[in-house]
Amino acid sequence: MELEDFLAAAEELLTVPSTADRPEELKRAVEFVVDFVGLGFEVEWFESSGVPSALLHHGPARRDFRVVLNAHLDVVPATPTQFTPRREGDRLYARGAQDMKITALAQALAFRETAATLPYPLALQLVSDEEVGGRDGTGHQLEQGVTGEFVVIGEHSRLDIVADSKGLAHARLHATGHSGHGAYPWLGDNALLKLVRTVTRLTERYPVPAAEAWQTTINVARIETPNRAFNQIPAEAEAWLDIRFPTEDTDLAGADAGAITAHLAAFCEPGVTVAVDHVDAPHHADHDRPEIAHLRDAAREQGYGGAFLYKHGAGDGRFYSARGIPAVAFGVGGHGQHGPDEYAEISTIAPYHAALVSFLRRLAT
Structure with missing residues (x-):
């Protein structure tokens, strides 16, 4: 990963005020990440109740995948100044920095680098309504037949594993x-x-x-x-x-x-x-699944514990869990979610990307 190039792209994405009351900005955020992935991939667009989402993969049209990388690009409202990113030491401040545009972009980079070479189908699922319930993004795509064997939701976790949410x-x-x-x-x-x-x-x-x-x-x-x-x-x-x-x-x-x-x-x-x-319903994935073991090992390779976290808030993983599809949250570090001083820890970005790529390649063997 070229970190400075990545951060420049991330800061541009963070300037987009992609809140639920601005549907044109939701679409702009999703289009930005699709463009960041680049050419050579199939892109299927979805819309429900005016909410846009996209599904990217390599190869012929399909809706069933070995792994789905799920990222939401909507954010909760903030003051105008929070949509002007700023760096202070190891912190990148902006609305959506922790929750979860930076992780989303890191997932997009890992997808771009691996999807064409993996021996199994990988999808990147980009949605824009998680903060208001997720029913017109992840929920809608699943209703349209999108499915996977294992799902990585890009919510912040500082490279720990969230297999349980309320x-x-x-x-x-x-x-x-x-x-x-x-x-x-x-x-x-x-x-x-x-x-x-x-x-x-x-x-x-x-x-x-x-x-x-x-x-x-x-x-x-x-x-x-x-x-x-x-x-x-x-x-x-x-x-x-x-x-x-x-x-x-x-x-x-x-x-x-x-x-x-x-x-x-x-x-x-x-x-x-x-x-x-x-x-x-609550979200739960079996802690003993081999995919989770691979993901924990990949995090430990980067010097992180890969411990299990328990989240009290609901996330889009529940839509998969309700269908018996294991999903975990796995993302970069940060603090201040939904608050006036939200930030991502810059030092966790490259290890997160490396761990995600390592995990995807581990599954190939």
């Missing part, structure tokens, strides 16, 4: 009562109090951990009532719940929206109902 459920609690004058609360039925007591039961069952823990958590994202008067008893109230759960949670892992609705309803007072908007 599942996700978004739920709303709706409470009803009846209104009345606030001076006479015994004459009304306060919906907000019902909701608060229900939320209290849930958070007692799923308390906020004192430190990082591999357990189910509930974030109460919003509590609101349409009531706008001090002296009125609220007749309605609603709460939003963001629930994250590991494979080990036997109440939630493997449950569909109906089963999760029933589970949450057991915590509800009379007058409080549950609506589950959507559910994403």
